[in-house]
Amino acid sequence: MNWPQLLVTVLxxxxxxxxxxxxxxxxxxxxxxxxxxxxxxxxxxxxxxAIFTQPPPQGLDQYKFGxxxxxxxxxxxxxxxxxxxxxxxxxxxxxxxxxxxxxxxFAFAEVFHSVLLNERRIGNGTVGLARVERPFGDWGPIEEKxxxxxxxxxxxxxxxxxxxxxxxxxxxxxxxxxRDDETAAMAAGKPAQQMRRxxxxxxxxxxxxxxxxYAMFTTLAQPSLFTAEVTFIVWIALVLxxxxxxxxxxxxxxxxxxxxxxxxxxxxxxxxxxxxAAAVEHVVTGLVFxxxxxxQPFQAAATRLRxxx
Amino acid sequence: MTLPxxxxxxxxxxxxxxxxxxxxSGLQAVGGANGLSxxxxxxxxVGLIGPNGAGKSTTFDLMxxxxxxDTGSVLFNGHDITRSSTxxxxxxxIGRTFQTPRAFESLTVLQNVVAGATSPGxxxxxxxxxxxxxxETATVEAAEAILRRVGLHERxxxxxxxxSGGELRMLEVARQLVRDxxxxxxxxxxxxxHPGLQERLAQLLQDLHxxxxxxVVVEHNLHFLLALADHVLVLADGxxxxxxxxxxxxxxxxxxxxxxxxxxxx
Numbered sequence: 001m002n003w004p005q006l007l008v009t010v011l012x013x014x015x016x017x018x019x020x021x022x023x024x025x026x027x028x029x030x031x032x033x034x035x036x037x038x039x040x041x042x043x044x045x046x047x048x049x050a051i052f053t054q055p056p057p058q059g060l061d062q063y064k065f066g067x068x069x070x071x072x073x074x075x076x077x078x079x080x081x082x083x084x085x086x087x088x089x090x091x092x093x094x095x096x097x098x099x100x101x102x103x104x105x106f107a108f109a110e111v112f113h114s115v116l117l118n119e120r121r122i123g124n125g126t127v128g129l130a131r132v133e134r135p136f137g138d139w140g141p142i143e144e145k146x147x148x149x150x151x152x153x154x155x156x157x158x159x160x161x162x163x164x165x166x167x168x169x170x171x172x173x174x175x176x177x178x179r180d181d182e183t184a185a186m187a188a189g190k191p192a193q194q195m196r197r198x199x200x201x202x203x204x205x206x207x208x209x210x211x212x213x214y215a216m217f218t219t220l221a222q223p224s225l226f227t228a229e230v231t232f233i234v235w236i237a238l239v240l241x242x243x244x245x246x247x248x249x250x251x252x253x254x255x256x257x258x259x260x261x262x263x264x265x266x267x268x269x270x271x272x273x274x275x276x277a278a279a280v281e282h283v284v285t286g287l288v289f290x291x292x293x294x295x296q297p298f299q300a301a302a303t304r305l306r307x308x309x
Numbered sequence: 310m311t312l313p314x315x316x317x318x319x320x321x322x323x324x325x326x327x328x329x330x331x332x333x334s335g336l337q338a339v340g341g342a343n344g345l346s347x348x349x350x351x352x353x354x355v356g357l358i359g360p361n362g363a364g365k366s367t368t369f370d371l372m373x374x375x376x377x378x379d380t381g382s383v384l385f386n387g388h389d390i391t392r393s394s395t396x397x398x399x400x401x402x403i404g405r406t407f408q409t410p411r412a413f414e415s416l417t418v419l420q421n422v423v424a425g426a427t428s429p430g431x432x433x434x435x436x437x438x439x440x441x442x443x444x445e446t447a448t449v450e451a452a453e454a455i456l457r458r459v460g461l462h463e464r465x466x467x468x469x470x471x472x473s474g475g476e477l478r479m480l481e482v483a484r485q486l487v488r489d490x491x492x493x494x495x496x497x498x499x500x501x502x503h504p505g506l507q508e509r510l511a512q513l514l515q516d517l518h519x520x521x522x523x524x525v526v527v528e529h530n531l532h533f534l535l536a537l538a539d540h541v542l543v544l545a546d547g548x549x550x551x552x553x554x555x556x557x558x559x560x561x562x563x564x565x566x567x568x569x570x571x572x573x574x575x
Contacts (some may be wrong), residue, residue, distance in 0.1 A: 165437055170430030170445065175412045177424045183375060184411035186395035188484060198433055226314045
């Protein structure tokens with residue numbers, strides 16, 4: 001097995017999905033919002049990046065929009081597009097709570113996925129957009145894959161730093177208060193609705209960036225990359241890492257991606273054994289998920305840590 | 310109708326309910342045919358009493374924006390706050406506690422009180438910077454002083470899950486005091502509070518009253534309340550049954566017949 005390649009892939013994908021999980025953590029663990037449609041914001045970032053960087057259509061191109069912008073400008077637009085999408089979807093949904101919000105966001109994401117599948121002029125339907133710019137290239141002696149992994153890790157660290165800064169401020173404490181008891185928090189002057197909406201919007205921006213980086217990495221923006229499976233993977237990573245710790249969230253995501261990639265990269269001798277391994281991977285992920293929910297090892301560790309302080 | 314203040318009452322009215330009412334699932338919780346009307350003067354200490362189900366807590370909900378009145382209006386400082394949100398009303402200076410104590414479980418006792426204050430760092434604009442830190446130090450000091458005042462200073466680092474029911478009530482009071490409210494609506498503040506803390510609470514309420522804080526207190530412990538309040542409202546079935554100074558309420562045969570019983574107000 002090519003371990004360096006595996007580790008680079010884990011770092012790249014782990015960082016990209018880590019950003020999504022961190023955003024989910026902000027929404028759920030601190031904002032008290034269950035978003036089962038996070039993949040849609042990820043897809044918005046990816047498609048926006050693809051559309052803004054791809055060249056204008058020529059000849060046999062099916063798509064109608066391509067702007068040929070530089071990669072950095074398209075990444076910024078991807079974050080803004082996710083923000084706008086969050087504003088549009090958050091407006092009617094954020095009055096809902098708990099499972100109602102979960103179902104509504106899930107429905108939104110499924111509708112969006114269906115639009116991606118069927119709409120041809122912008123996203124090119126099921127084929128998707130395949131002329132995505134991969135901007136970095138080799139940096140001197142450093143190969144592109146390492147540059148890429150570094151860029152993804154940088155996005156993860158930047159997201160971590162920004163979110164952490166927000167959460168250790170009185171803003172984070174007010175969010176905790178709202179999550180614990182919204183009525184009591186409002187009686188203490190906390191504008192619960194407004195803050196919840198802000199969190200929803202803020203957390204969408206890095207997801208849009210992550211979507212853009214994912215599109216760069218895969219050089220593709222295609223509906224099959226943005227199914228509900230992505231939502232569930234980041235939710236599992238969130239639970240694995242322990243929802244109360246931003247570092248745990250990152251470790252959970254890296255661990256889950258590592259597990260998936262090692263199964264994918266294992267040199268199976270037959271196609272049949274690779275298929276079995278892929279199925280077993282899902283079973284094992286499910287069992288670990290159930291075990292973490294049942295025994296809550298990370299929560300117990302956090303409690304012990306708090307008690308020892 | 311206006312509570313203490315005599316001829317200057319209109320100038321002194323701080324909080325006023327005009328024909329407010331609330332129905333839940335067809336049942337009238339507050340307000341009869343004409344709704345519930347009363348007013349509270351600036352600086353008054355008003356007791357709000359009545360049997361269970363009289364609508365006392367719902368009245369607090371209507372005045373603090375937790376529920377919206379079906380009819381009429383609630384005025385604070387002459388401004389209509391009937392449809393204002395709870396946080397807006399809190400920011401205007403109306404603080405309240407709840408019949409069942411509420412606390413922020415993930416925070417310590419001290420953090421609960423600090424969270425009660427409004428900090429510049431709660432604004433997204435300032436949260437990413439550092440300028441809120443100096444304000445935070447002052448807020449923490451104020452919160453610690455208030456915890457000493459309510460007798461919870463030794464529990465400052467405790468999780469709220471470790472507090473007794475009475476301590477939780479004192480914590481709620483502390484969380485409102487840090488906001489320096491103009492009006493404080495206290496819902497059964499002595500319920501579950503042990504006698505030592507009750508004495509401290511009585512002293513605290515007297516101090517607040519002396520400092521000019523307007524107090525409206527729902528309480529079943531009438532010995533406690535009637536010794537402190539300077540005016541009492543009696544609710545029954547969501548309507549105002551009687552009002553007046555504590556001595557008059559004690560002697561009011563309608564109140565005695567409807568609610569108190571002859572032994573309760575001795």
